[in-house]
Amino acid sequence: MADNKGVMILGEVIEGNLSSISTELLGCGRKLADELGQGLSALLIGSAVSGWAREAITYGADKVYVVEDPLLGDYQADSYVLASEKAAKEVNPSILLMGQTEVGSDIAARLAFRLETAAVLDCVALEIDPDSKRLLQTKPVYGGNAQAIYVTDTDPQIATVRAKSMTPLAKDDSRQGEVINIDAGLDASAIRTRILDKVKEEVEGVKLEDATVIITGGRGIGGEEGFKQLEELARLMKGAVGASRPACDNGWMPDKAQVGLTGKIVTPDLYIAVGVSGASQHMAGCSGSKTIVAINKDSEANIFRMAHYGVVGDWKKILPAFKEKIKELIS
Known part of the structure; x- marks a missing residue:
């Protein structure tokens, strides 16, 4: 594509709301577009998403491109990639940002192949090189x-961005922008798969990926009884409980609680790791946390290299004292 210009973000509407990662992308995209002296646009794809175009404008978009079609009711790779490709070729952005979500990470690589470019996944920082004006994409390795x-x-330049690594702009209801409809020209014959059923996960309390506070237990917790203590602390702090892979493999916690490369990627404000050694596979799932606190009796544990704060000692002695202090603070 020639004469690529501007920044575009792929917005996601989830359960009737413009998702938090979408507003974070708009905040980041606005900054990048301003540095380039170019415009910021948002792309919304779905069967009924035009109602959120105005919302995207209030969070920084100059233009919102809307692709609506009954075939886009549920996320399906074939239809969404075709819609994204049509919009990208029509708008010709220089930079295209998506969230590091199930949708964004699925579309990014497929779209990059179709547009004969590349995609960098799971970025935690984006900035414009002052000399080349190219996008500098930082990601954990x-x-x-x-x-x-x-x-x-x-x-x-396609990049997916890790949730909570960017800051959204304050909502400005006075902002003005343009809404443009795009006809993707979808044909049902091009869609090779269909959704047969949906099962909604039942979660008690805060979902792990949405929690601002996560208390995670590892092999050092020793068993299910130890996780009950972590759950008590999590309730006090209005947080969620996670687990390392060994803890899940031992059956102490369900697989859905696993944090790490083969589990969930989390980015809470506070991540407390109790009895977690800090293997690279686990740290890949929590390294985006704003603050990591480690509690481990092994002073040489790798977790202390990554933690912002560390306590060396037996968690069975440390945690009760910590819990009492939390009770004191919130009373």
């Missing part, structure tokens, strides 16, 4: 033990 900066030579 080696299980979160290091960060690498990537530059894409082709346009559009």
Whole structure:
């Protein structure tokens, strides 16, 4: 594509709301677009998403492109990639951002192939190179033990962004923008799969990926009884309980609680790791946390290299005292 210009973000509407990752992308995209002296647009795809176009404008978009079609009612890779491709070719953005979500990470690589460009996934920082004006894309590597900066030579420069790594702008209801409809020209014959059924996960309390506070237990917890203590602390702090892979493999916690490369990627404000050694596979799932606190009796545990704060000692002695202090603070 020639004459690529501007920044575009792929917005997601989830359960009747413009998702938080979408507003974060708009905040980041606005900053990048301003540095380039270009415009920021949002792309909304679905069967009935035009109602959120105005919302995207209040969070920073200059233009909102809407692709609506009955075939886009549920996410399905074939239809959404075709819709994204049509919009990208019509708008010709220089930069195209998506969330590191099930939808964003699925579309990004497929779309990059179709547009003969590249996609960098799971970025935690984005900025414009002052000399080349190309996008500098920073992402964790080696299980979160290091960060690498990537530059894409082709346009559009596609990147997915980790949730909570960017800050949304304050909502401004006075902002004005333009809403443009795009006909993707979808044909049902091009869609190779269909959704047969949906099963909604039942969650008590806060969902792990949405929690601002997570208390995670590892092999050092020793068993199910230890996790009951973590759950008590999580309730006090209005948080959620996670687990390392060994803890899940031992049956102490369900697989849905696993944090790590083969589990869930979480980015809470506070991540308390209790009895977690800090293997790279686990740290890859929590390295985006704003603050990591480690409690472990092994002073040489890898977790202390990644933690912002560390306590060396037996969690069975430390946690009760910590819990009492929390009770005191919230009373």
